[in-house]
Amino acid sequence: MRVPNTLAPPLTAALTIALIFGTGSTATASDDGITVNGEGREVSVASADVSIQLPGALTDTPVETSSIPPGLYRGEGDPLLSTAVSGSTVTSFATQDGVQTLIQIPDASSPSEYRFPLDLPEGGEAALSSDGAVMILDANGDPVSGFREPWAIDAEGNGVPTSFRVEGQELVQIVEFTASTVFPVLADPDLGVEWWGHWVRLTKGETRAAAKIIANNQGPAVLAGVACGALPGPAALGCGAAVALAYFKFVDPVNRASSAGKCVAINYPWTALSTPQIGWVGISVTIVNCTR
Template sequence: MADDAPATGSRAARVVEKATGISDLAATTTAAGTAAIARTQADDGTVTATAPKDAAGAVKITAPDGTTASLGLPQDHATHGTQAGDGTVVYPDAAKNTDIAVQLTDDGGARALTTLKNAQAPTQQRYELNLPQGTEAVANEDGGYDLVRKVTNDSPAVAVGAIDAPWAKDAGGNKVPTSYKLEGNTLIQQVNTTEETAFPVVADPKFTWGWVTGTVYFNKSETRKIANNGYMAATLIALGPWGWVGPSAATVSYWTWMANKAKNSRQCLKIKSTLKADKYKGGYCR
């Protein structure tokens, strides 16, 4: 059994790396209590990502300001994690008919991957999401979530991390339908396999933390202020750290129009760094 463990880990890593590729994997080292650790330099410091030493732990990312976000793995057994392939940490058979893996990426993020080895593997995976106080996950138009918090008491909220849109691939590299939902602090990924699905299937939540993405979120009170006085948007944005240039009159008029649409539908306004505005609901929209 001991002699077979490295071969099992290598096979698990090959399946995952076939689905993800290896071009964005970070250079890693090891440290006490971890299976792998990667450090990525940001403008304001270092982002540190770690893979747990066993599947009962959590994937953690620590931002330059010291705050940490983590994602627990959907395991049944505290399988020991080992690096295999080109740096993927694998936890073979950590759940029923399921291998689990973690990849630390060169953008400071991390992927938590499940490999459904056959049709008997569970198609719903549950990840416990642990965010710093004051941070909320807000669904975005891509099918993922922005991780949103206020940078200062006077500013609107800003996205400082994300859970990327979900994906799943079968053994032939074909897309398998998949989606997320959030129940409390639990991120649930549903993978919709069929009788025609070619196993194994690899599925992945990827998350980042500690990077200001440039998307600004306004709550209902702030949205009303912008709807009633468009230039309030420019004032609120000036309080943030993202360094936008002053908006033109046409842009402010567009923001005001969108803020009115959001207010009338009992939703809230968000503005991206491209200056595109949209509506959203949930999370910071109170």
């Protein structure tokens, strides 16, 4: 039986830390759950059960944040850790619920891909959602944290196409700038534990059944019956509303999961329970390893 999970609550205290830069330096803030390992170029967030390793070599010059719109930059306090990689600068900052890592790309000769090795929960995985975010799952396939949908902006504040890719235990951010982009470009992987709504994971058999429903064009009502039928009343209504509103978001991940022998999971907002007219925004479908 699929059980909807209430995802991890946000941290209540601001995360702040001071770091002495330099090879081999380590700073720890155990009360806030963040550990910085300078030698390993790694920032660990205990509540997220994840560590992210920055690419490149240590530097004492952090990314400049003053020009980033408040809605995009969520960092607080001093930089945690900074590295330099092929002319670009990468800096991590504490946030209310985790760590935001900023990438500053100086010009068109810089790399367009940035790789971040992850230390995941034992037996867990990183899974790319249909909305571009990345969920971090534990050994039971349940979400414990994740990376929000990425953003990138140029020096004039215009959006630059960007996306995540997951390769094993590496998070890759791709930034699609061109020679005509106004530099510097800023981008971010933002790791946190603030999640909303319900998480419903289908079994392998249910994923195959969903793929068959899609192939036969039986529609969202039949798909909702497979995906949500075993849930308790209110949760089933919310799940059904999510499936109905976001039916076409299911097609590609369900088909790919079924072909690969994997499963899918649905993450949908609390408001879908009482306000189905919210539309498809905020509903994601993630390909995950099957637990049964």
